[in-house]
Amino acid sequence: MRPFTVSMNLDNINFNGNHIVRRYEDIKSIFKSTDISLEGKNPVIYEVFESPVPEQQGHLIFLVTILYPGKVNEEFFMTKGHYHTVENTAEVYLGIKGKGLILCQTKSGDFEVAEISENRVVYIPPFWAHRAVNIFDEPLIFFGIYPAHAGHDYETIAQSGFVKRVFSKNGRVVIE
Ligand SMILES: O=P(O)(O)OC[C@H]1O[C@](O)(CO)[C@@H](O)[C@@H]1O
Numbered sequence: 001m002r003p004f005t006v007s008m009n010l011d012n013i014n015f016n017g018n019h020i021v022r023r024y025e026d027i028k029s030i031f032k033s034t035d036i037s038l039e040g041k042n043p044v045i046y047e048v049f050e051s052p053v054p055e056q057q058g059h060l061i062f063l064v065t066i067l068y069p070g071k072v073n074e075e076f077f078m079t080k081g082h083y084h085t086v087e088n089t090a091e092v093y094l095g096i097k098g099k100g101l102i103l104c105q106t107k108s109g110d111f112e113v114a115e116i117s118e119n120r121v122v123y124i125p126p127f128w129a130h131r132a133v134n135i136f137d138e139p140l141i142f143f144g145i146y147p148a149h150a151g152h153d154y155e156t157i158a159q160s161g162f163v164k165r166v167f168s169k170n171g172r173v174v175i176e
């Protein structure tokens, strides 16, 4: 592989790698309850633009995630969340726009919330599951980098979920 550059122009982002689009119907099971008002609309909850890099040890995948503003009933839009399949792999996020929370937890029950916003860097150590939550009324946009061989373990989260959820209640952000 040869060195390459890409544009970070957010009006027209495309790194020529995977483009993951997750809509309400794809991920509604992650929310506490279903929301009839979204059933017909099936909005895009988030999309991820990844770099075209082989999923092999030694490489780094970089990405931009756009997590749209919105709620499923009172629960803020969020990503599926995952552990890395190769658990001993970390991830770094750099906030570009918007405001959010990165929920982090370990299999032994440890939990942490990290704030993400423009110019703030979040470090997710090895062994920590991570889920992004948009707590603002604009898209949450962040850049990320992780080892290309890390993989995504969604199954553990599907079975046991995250220990906390983030809601909007009377105009306030509530973590329960
Ligand atoms: O993979 P999920 O949980 O749907 O969420 C996507 C987020 O996690 C990542 O897959 C990185 O591991 C990013 O691409 C993105 O920010």
Ligand SMILES: [Fe+2]
Pocket (backbone or CB within 6 Å): 082, 084, 091, 130, 146
């Ligand atoms: Fe990850």
